[in-house]
Amino acid sequence: MELTAIILIVGFFFFLLINVPVSMSIGLATLVAMLFSIEFEPAVTTMAQRMAGGLDSFALLAIPFFVLSGLIMGQGGIAKRLIECAMALIGALPGGLALVNVVSCMLFGAISGSAVAACSAIGSFMLPEMKKKGYDPNFSAAVTAAAATTGMLIPPSNILIVYAIASGGVSIAALFMAGYVPGIMVGLALMLVCYIWAKIKGYPLSDRLPLKIVVEKLFAAVPSLFLIVLVIGGIVGGVFTATEAGAIAVVYSLLLSVGIYKEVKVKELPNILLKSAETTAIVMLLIAASTAMSWLLSFENIPQTLSQALLELSDNPIVILLLINLLLIVVGAFLDMTPAVLIFTPIFLPVAMQLGMSPLQFGIMIVLNLSIGLCSPPVGAVLFITCAIAKTKLENIIKPLLPLYAAMFVVLMLVTYVAWFSEALPAALGF
Template sequence: MEYSGLVLVGVFFFLLLLNVPISFSIGVATIATMLYSIDFMPAMTTVAQRLAGGINSFALLAIPFFVLSGLIMGQGGIAKRLIECAMALIGMLPGGLALVNVLSCTLFGAISGSAVAATSAIGSFMIPQMEKNGYDKNFATAVTGAAATTGMLIPPSNILIIYAIASGGVSIAALFVAGYLPGMLVATALMIVCAGYSKLKGYPTGARLPLKVVLEKVLAAIPSLLLIFIVIGGIIGGVFTATEAGAIAVLYSLALSVGFYKEVKIKQLPEILLKAGETTAIVMLLIGASSAMSWILSYENIPQTISDFLLTLSENPLLILLLINLALIIVGAFMDMTPAVLIFTPIFLPVATELGMSPLHFGIMIVLNLSIGLCSPPVGSVLFVGCAVAKTTIEKIIRPLLPLYLAMFVVLMLVTYIPGISEFLPKFFGLY
């Protein structure tokens, strides 16, 4: 058993070092481990079955719908209206533009379901705007990258759907509702840091707008924000499932971006559909390959071995959860969220449940943890997008990122050790 585990880990990380795409690294490592453990034909048949079976889920149909709706809204003028709304509401506070950046990224990330899209759409406007008003460009880039990750917790979120599949049946509706409080906590913590940092550096405060202008900006953003309420309200009310909510999100985003705002032209739709198909194919290949890897992990009893090892290190559940979080932070710095959730959920979830943590609580913890990895070098995708938008380098934004990292880590610890932050809303609405 221990040798098969070494084969799996060794082949996987060796291929990653060679820059082999992660889905192929997972697949080849799984096949190598299968061949080490069982004969050729049963091994290849099992891999094929698990690849197909891994994506044979009705719940996964929600992913292409939410990807498509996010792409449509990403080009539909949503970002501009959200920024103007945030500017009208909080632009006059200390570090106003930094706070606007955080709130805009949070709202856009939640609507689009993509941290990369939020970084690109919000960052392309807010980073130059902040620099023009006297803010340091690297600080502006750091704020954009950190704040964009909050959309991973606030639904509609594809990564929460993927965790629901990886965990073996946690309610997607419960996960969606559970992400609200942690997501808002992260955004609040980032705003506190931005306000303090801006005051320390003497960054300017925005002008207070007349009430009439504030109301106009808020009203202009309401149609965009309604998507969140339609999706969650329908799921909570039992009107439709998460998958059906994805289809409704596509219809709503089309009506809003093509019909109401008129920012997306009909001739642009084929390109958007093609991009949605490409993104979905990448995600589905990752899910299929990771499902095969999860099977071999279970077959070789590797999660149970790791669970027993961790539980022998200490009898203190607080320490074990801290070790899991530290391990996931390291994983998140080197691996994208989707494969990390698919691979490490079967490994660490048994340990968490053994310690009395619910699968719902653990799901929010792992997604929040790996969200930090999205803005962490060397693999953090939002860092690369943010730096490309701002025309700066990752090395230059690390220093202003540190206090933002600290704020996110503090919230992670709160979410880890206070189950009510994740579980209160699902229990209140009778979803868990």
Template sequence: MEVSALILVVTFFVLLALNVPISFSIGIATLATMLYSIDFVPAITTVAQRMAGGLNSFALLAIPFFVLSGLIMGQGGIARRLIECAMALIGMLPGGLALVNVLSCTLFGGISGSAVAATSAIGSFMIPEMEKKGYERNFAAAVTATAATTGMIIPPSNILIIYAIASGGVSISALFIAGYLPGLLVALALMLVCVVYAKKHNFPTEPVLPLKTVVTKVAAAIPSLLLIIIVIGGIVAGVFTATEAGVIAVLYSMFLSIVLYKEVRVRQLPDILLKSVGITAIVMFLIASSSAMSWILSYENIPQAITDTMLALSENPLLILLIINLILIVVGAFMDMTPAVLIFTPIFLPVAESIGVSPIHFGIMMVLNLSIGLCSPPVGSVLFVSCSVAKTSIEKIIKPMIPLYFAMIAVLMLVTFIPAISEWLPQAMGLMK
């Protein structure tokens, strides 16, 4: 087992260092590990079978539908209406535009399920607007990057669906509901930092709008916000599955963008569909190759060996969870969320369950942890998008982002060591066994 694990790890990281795409790195490392034990033909056949089997899941159909609905929303005027709603509600508070940025990213991320989409859609408007009103451009970019990650925790979230598959069948409905409180806590923590930062730097506030204007702006955003109620309410009530909810999300976002708001033309749909196919293909290939790696990990008994090693170091659950968090924070800084979840869930979930941590609690902790990696150098995709939108560099954005990082890590520690934050809602709704 030791030799197999060494071959797997060394091959994987050498390929990554050579800039081989991560999905190919995973697949080649898996094949190389198998070749140590068996001949080439059965090894490559097994890899192919495991890759195909990893995609043979009805729940995975939800991903292309949520990807498509997110792309339609990004072009359908939904982001602008959410920003105007947030502006009307909290723009007059200290650091008003920064708070509007956080709330808008949270709402749009929760509707679209994409941190990158939230960064692009909200950031393209809010970053120039904040700069125009006297905010530092780098601070505006930092707020957008960190706030956009809430879309990974607040449902509908593709990464929670992927975790459900990787964990061996954890309830998607329970995961979706469990993500609400942690996601809102992250948003509130970021808002608190924004208020303190704004007061320290004397950033301006927005004027109080007349009640009629506030009502108008909020009413304009209600159709968009209804998507959350329709999708999550339908899943929890058992009206439809998460996959069927994805179809509902596509149909509803098309209705909003094409019929109600009239900001997407029918002739634009082929381009949107083509883009969604490209994104889905990348995600599915990652899932397929990671499924093969998960199988070889299990076949070589690597997760059990890691569990035994960690329990030998300490039987203190708090210390073990802290170690897992530290490892995942490092992983998140160098690896995208999807492969990280697919690779490390089979490794760390048995450890967590052995110390009494539920799969729901661990899943939210893991996704929240890896969300920090989305806005962390050197490979944070959201960080790069935010810098691109703001026309700034990573070096300049890091300093104003440090207090925002600390806020996210503080919430991560709360979620890690207080299971009720992620478990209370699904338990109250009878979604946890």
């Protein structure tokens, strides 16, 4: 077992160091490690079976639908209307543009279900605007990167669907409901940091808009915001499943972007579909490879061994949960969210359940934890996007990111140790 684990870890990082894509690194490391305990032909056959089996899930069909709807909305003028709505409501407060950035990322993330989509769509508009108004580009990029991750918690969220599969059957609808309060808490914590930072730096205030314009901007954003009501309301009401909700999101976003806003032309749809297929293929390959690695870990009893080691390390639940969080933060800094959830859920969920944590609470904890990694170097995807848009270097935004990390960590601790934050809303709705 020890040899397999060592080969798996060393092989994975070796392939990463020579610039092999993450999904390929996971798959190759798994196959190499498997060959040390299983003969070649059965190993290759098992690898293929486990990868195919990992994708044999109806729930996973929701992912390509939400990816497609997110891409359509990113080009369909929805981001612009959400930003204008947020600007009208809170733009005149201290640090108004930073607050608008956070709220816009939360809303667009909630609609698209993608941190990368929120980062690209909101950042491309807000970062130049913040620079024009005198905001530090490094601070602006840091705010966008951190705020974009709220879309991982506020439904619909692809990563919550992945966790539902990895955990062995937690209700996707319950997970969606569980993500609301923690997601909003993260957004409010980031807004508090932005407010304090703006007061310290003396950033200029924006003019307060007349009530008539505020109402106009709010009504202009209503069709975009209705998508949240349509998708989540349908799931909660039992009208359709999460997968069917994804299909409905695609249809609605098409009607909105092509028919009503007219910002997506019919001739642009083939390119959007191609990008959607590319993104979906990457995600599915990650899921397939990670499923194979999870099977190998289980075959070698590695999760059970690590679980036992953690429980023997301390009899204090607070200490063990803190250790799990710290380990996941390190993992999140190096590994993409999808494989991290698929690989580490079977390892840490049994420990968390022995400590009295429900699968629902643990799911929100691990996603929030890995969201911090999503905006952390060296792998954080949203960091590189925001740096490119803000035309700054990665090392320049680390300092302004530190207080934002601290705010997210405080919320993580609250979610970890207080079950109410993730379980109250699902319980109230009967999940």
